[in-house]
Amino acid sequence: MGKYKRIFVIVIDSLGIGQMPDGEKFGDIGVNTLGHISEAVDSFRIPNLQRLGLANLTPLKQVEALESPLGYQAVVREASNGKDTMTGHWEMMGIETKTPFQTFTDHGFPQELITELERRTGHKIIGNKSASGTAIIDELGEEEIATGHMIVYTSADSVLQICGNEETFDLQELYRCCEIARELTLREEWRVGRVIARPYIGKKKGEFERTSNRHDYALKPSGATALNVLKDSGFDVISVGKIVDIFDGEGITQAHKSKSSVHGMEQTLELAQKDFHGLCFVNLVDFDAKWGHRRNPEGYRDELEKFDEKLGLLLETLWEEDLLMISADHGTDPTYTGTDHTREKVPLLAYSKSMKGSGRLPEQETFAVIGATAAENFGVSMPKNTIGTSLLHFLK
Template sequence: MLYVTIILDGAGVGDAPDAQAYGDRGADTLGHVVRQQRPALPNLTRWGLGHLVDGLDAVDAPAASWGRLTERAAGKDSTTGHWALAGLVLETPFPTYPDGFPDDVVAAFCERAGVDGVLSNAPASGTTVIAELGDEHQRTGRPIVYTSADSVFQIAAHTDTIPLDELYRMCRVARKEVMVGEHAVGRVIARPFEGEPGAYQRISAKRKDYSLAPHGPALLDRLQGAGVRTVCVGKIAALFGGAGVGEEIKTAGNADGIQKTLAAIREAAASGQPTFVWTNLVDFDELYGHRNDAPGYAAALEAFDAALPDLEAALPPGAVLTLTADHGNDPTYPGSDHTRERVPVLRFDGTPGRDLGTADTFAAHAADVARHFGMEWAGPTAGGMSRGV
């Protein structure tokens, strides 16, 4: 038995009922990208994406079933979204810092990390903050500490100024000793960069996320308890702090993630062992959504679309491949942060597709995966994304 979920990170479909409360009224990531950029998406269209996104043909007999998930959890960050997809729905949002971190938090970090100060301490774009402060960082040796609209404590450092091992140590200190209690952010993130002033480049492959441990057993833990092998491709394992992860496969962007997902599918098919493969394709969010790059987003969609037939063909009989997302990140929307949106579901299982409707919680995904492996699922699963829900 095999179930594969691929997260198109940040690929929302608009229409969240509480979008205005998050300042995101009118955001529609896939809709705006499709209508403005007109990407060629023949395979996603064949699967039924046109039933969810205006601007694509709504084919009469899609290869996949289609639907939407509504975020019930408080927040619109990656950790909140992935935890909800795993059945852990947050009632209280992770703390955020629109005015930067309080003085006592910064002082505690400096003391425990052994530095005499930090630079920035404000919400910022990662590429912008290193361009503006990278030279000062190299002169002073002070780490660049910044946040965003998400619940994150990010530390950027040039590898010639603060070596990777030292940067990672600082992040562990921040995670375990500083960002705790009322300041328990969803993630502490190491953001190494390299290069010369005016040409700094982040080293995405060396980024490390230090996530808050889930507050209870989630989908991955429960699958492992039922004897299902869990394979996490991309940043999934980091978002759960490794809880329930049988195998972590790191990636260097979408193309690498797709190839490693294909390899994981083929390995699972050959072994015959019950396996859940969970992949995150981060480029949609990190490279294009946050950078307001709608043409780049469209090109990434085209590249994924071109890979879809290979993913489909690799599936053994009886397997399921679901495409969904963790939040929105509309590159056409003002600002550079995540957007509160519903997310799409395209569920391929080799049977004729049908309308799955709109679930009122991301946790419907967890229930669907559990059901595939013959497990009972307790928790919020109203709406639904599979037959019988």
């Protein structure tokens, strides 16, 4: 058995801690998701993240850095060319993405794609622009219900999203249309990272509400990852939240869908009480989807405080032979212009009850240190053409 029997990797989706050196190339200057949340709110209480040293990685107005936080802390850079969910998560498990996915933020999708999607699905498409998901449902939901048309939209991410009212459009029909869209967007000029089904309920503007039956149709990773080699070597690879969608099921032995980030932590707590041998990989999406993209620092702060409460329970629940790593996949600075992700460095907090030491690690050049650390711990080699070096020798 490796040094640790179980490794928990928790991704606080979009919790950046400062501009990447190449941030200007992405239009992201002076961004800092966590730091600017702290500046924008009056109170901020995250005692468990403070204990793990989060405030030691970027200054926070209300949260002091500790002289001797628990475990180890590092600032981590992204090596890949991008700032989206898939790029960040794939890199954590060893893949460097050099060619970014297509985005259609400025003008919507090409008419050729829309025409083919209408022909294949049998639905007239309305929308076809970059928009907030809740806003476009309020704008076009009544029309969709009345006509059977289909709302298609995008965002600053590489996504094609389709809305469907569960009571009138039918959930299975929505999924069918998304599968067709996924097939069409495999073409290089239309290649988006994800097609997302966005079901909702309600009958009129102001009453519409998105449901937890969202489903992501992602591209398969561009190569084998740490998840594949762990699974192939007989280890458990348990996903919580949208991890299974991000990797299109590759390298996953057991998947748990989450209704919210709080629910995702509740699921993680339940898993921490069960005996398994391997990796539990968790994504908590509400930080990004509900608060970062909607430019709501107070909501983001509230979500972090809820997470911190559950984190305290998890720290108590962990076994001596467990390793916890907390990180992020990109930034989404809620005080910045627009609604896009932001190109940022991210935190890495590593803790185990069995650790004798603690301290600040050197700044890391890639998120892939996470997957490489897990692979070395379990005695497996990372796949060919992956990046990242293990930090296991630091974690004493």
